[in-house]
Amino acid sequence: MSEANQPWTQPMPESQFELMRRILDAPSPVGLEGAMTYGVLKPHFESFAPEGWQLHQFKGHAGVVLDSHPGRDDLFKVMIIGHADKIRMQVRSIGDDGKIWINTDSFLPTVLIGHEVKLFSEDPASPGRYRIIRGGTVEALGAIHFSDPGQRDGSKGIKKEQIYLDLQIHGENKKQQVENLGVRPGDTILLDRPIRPGFSPNTFYGAYLDNGLGCFVTAEVARLIAEAGGTRQVRLLFAIASYEEIGRFGSRVLAGELEPDVLIGVDVNHDYVAAPGIGDRRMQPLEMGKGCTLSVGSIASEQLNRIIESTAREHGIPLQRDIVGVDTGTDGMAGVLAAVDCAATSMGFPIRNMHTISETGNTQDVLAAIHALTRSLQALDALPDPHREFLDNHPRLDTASPLAHQGGAKPQAEADDA
Template identity: 85%
Template sequence: MSDTQKPWNSPMPEPQFDLMRRILAAPSPVGLEAAMTYGVLKPHFEGFAPDSWQLHQFKGHAGVVLDTHPGRDDLFKVMIIGHADKIRMQVRSIGEDGKIWINSDSFLPNVVIGHEVTLFSEDPEAPGSYRRIEGGTVEALGAIHFSDPAQRSGEKGIKKEQLYLELQIHGENKKQQVENLGVRPGDSILLDRPIRHGFSPDTFYGAYLDNGLGCFVTAEVARLIAEAGGTEKVRVMFAIASYEEIGRFGSRVLAGELEPDAIIAVDVNHDYVAAPGIGDRRMQPLEMGKGFTMSVGAIASEQLNRIIETTAREQGIPMQRDIVGVDTGTDGMAGVLAAVDCVATSIGFPIRNMHTISETGYTRDVLAAIHAITHTVQALDALPDPHREFLDHHPRLDHAGALGHQGSDKPETGQDKQ
C-alpha cells in the first residue's frame, strides 16, 4: 500500500466526517445515552453487521455491544470500548427571579458562561416523555458592572455555585413561569455547539469530542472488520459504554457481564505541546497531528502494547506513547475494576481544549487510531493461539541484556521518516 493509499495520510472523506458529526451530535448526557447508542449507532451497526453478529442490550444502562461471535466463550475475546455519555450540567434549583441555578459538573465554570445550551426536561405529566428548551445561555454575573475588582482583574474566578441558566424570563411570577414549563431539579443541560471543520486543514472543533470520538472509532473498526470478512480465532465485542464521566461505571459492568480477554479503550487524549501554562510540568510531548496515542503504565499490558506498536510500525501508522502513571483515566480500567483477568490498554488521539465548548481534533489522528486498532485485531486473529500468547509471554526484566553507550549520531529510523 503506497503512502497515498493509506487513509491516515489523506483527508477524511466527507461521508465519514458526516457520520462522526452525527454521532457527536447525539444528545447523550450521563444516564441518558440512548440517543447515541440506539438513535445513531444501533441502526448504523445493523446496516453493515453480518447476520451472525449480535447486538447485546442491557437493563441498567443504554450501553450496547456488537458481538462478532455471540456465545463463543472458547474464542479469545477482545472488547473495544468507547463511551457514549457526555458531561452534563443539571438544574439545581429555581429562583424567585426566574433564574435556573445549575451544576457545572466537569466543566470549569468560566468556560461555559455566555454559551447557548439545550435543557432536556421530562414531562411531569407524562413520565418517560422528554421535551427540550432551546435559546438559553449560561450566566454567572450578568455583566462586568456587577463584578468586584478582583474578578475584573482576574485575581478572583467564577464559582460553580454562581452559574445559572438565563431563559430571558420577565414579567410577573417569574419562578412560576419556569415551573409551568415543567423544569425540575435534575434536568440535564447540554452545550449547543455542533461539530464543524476547522480553519487549518483536516481539523475540526465543537463540543463533546469526549467521547463521541471513541464511539466513532469503535464503530468504524467494526465496519472495517465486517468488510474484511470478520475474524476466526478472535471474538470481537465493539462496546459503547455509559457512565464513564462519573467513574468508568458502565464499562466495568460490560466487562463483568462479557468477561473479555483483552480490552482496548478508545478515548480522547491531551495535546500537551499546545496546552498553555504547563511547560514546567514536563509532560510528554503528545501533539495533535502526530498520530494516535497508546497508554504506557498503570494496568496497560506490555504484551498487548507490543502487538499494537509492532502493527503500527509495519503499517506505517504514526503513533505516540502516552505515560499514564497509576490509572489510564479511561475505560481501559474496566477489567481490573470488574475483577476480570484480561490484558488491557488505552488508545487515544490528542485534542485541545478538553471539557470545553471548543474541543479541537485532527481527523488524520482519528483515522490512524481506527486503522491501528483494526490491524491489531487482525494481528491477534493471526496468532497461532491468542490465549497462550498472553499466558506464556509476560515480559521478563531479569532477561534484559546489557546496553552500552550508543554514540551521538542520530539514526534514520522508520519512525523518523514518518
C-alpha cells in the same frame, strides 16, 4: 481494505465526517445515553453487521455491544470500548427572579459563561417523555459593571454556585413562568455547539468530543473488520459503555458480563504541547496531528502494546507513546475494576480544550486510531494461539541484555529529516 493511499494521511471523507458529526451531536448525558447508542450507533451497527453477529443490550443502562461470534466463549475475546456518556449540567433550583440555578458537573465555571445551551425537561405529566428548550445562555455575573475589581482584572474567579441559566424570563410571576414549562431540579442541560470543520486542514471543533470520538472509532473498526470478512479465532466485542464520566461504572459491567481476554479503551487524550501553563510539568509531548496515542504504565499490558506498536510500525501508522502512571483514566481500566483477567490498554487521540464548548481534534489522528486498531485485531487473529500467546509470554526484566553507550551520531533517517 487497501492501505495503498494510507487513509490516515488523507482528509477524512465527507460521508465519514458526517457519521462522526452525527455520533458526536447525539444528546447523551450521563444516565441518558440512549440517543447515541440506540438513536445513532445501533442502526449503524445493524447496517453493516454480517449475518450471525449480535447486538447485546442491557437493563440497567443504555450501553450496547456488537458481538462477532455470540456464544463462542471458546474463542479469544477482544473488547473495544468507547463511552457514550457526556458531562452535563443539571437544574439545581429555580429562583423567584426566573434564574435557573444549575450544577456544572465536570466543567470549569469560567468556560461556560455566555454559551448557548439545550435544556431537556421531562414532562411531569408524562414521565419518560422529554421536551427541549433552546435559546438560553449560561451566566454568572451579568454585566462587567456589576463585577468587583478582582473579577475585572482576572485575579478573582467565578464559583460554581454562581452559575445559572438565563431564559430571558421577565414580567410578572417569573418563577411561575419557568415552573409552567415543567422545568424541575435534575433536568439536563447540554452545550449547544455542533461539530464543524476547523480553520486548519484536517481539524474539527465543537462540544463533546469526549467521548463520542471513541464510539465513532469503535464503530468504524467494527465496519472495517466486517467488510474484510470478520475474524476466524478472535471473538470481537465492540462496546459502547455508559457512566465513564462518573467512575467508569458502565464499562466494568460490560467487562464483567462478557469477560474479555483483551480489553482496549478508546478515549480522547490531551495535546500537552498546546496546553497552556503546564510547560514546567514536563509532560510527554503528545501533539494533535502527530497520530493516535497508546497508554504505557498502570495496568497497560506490555504484550498487547507490543502487538499494537509492531502493527502500527509495519503499516506506517503514526503512534505516540502516552505515560499514564497508576491509572489510564479511561475505560481501559474496566477489566481491573470488574476483576476480570484480561490484557488491557488504552488508545486515544490528542485534543485541545477538553471539557469545553470548543474541544478541538484532528481527523488524521482519529483515522490513525481506526486503522491501527483494525490492523492490530487482524494481527491477533493471525496468531497461532492467542490464548497461549498471552499466557506464556509475559515480559521478564531478569532477561534484559546489557546496553552500552551508543554514541552521539543521529540515525540516518533523523539526519536526513534535519
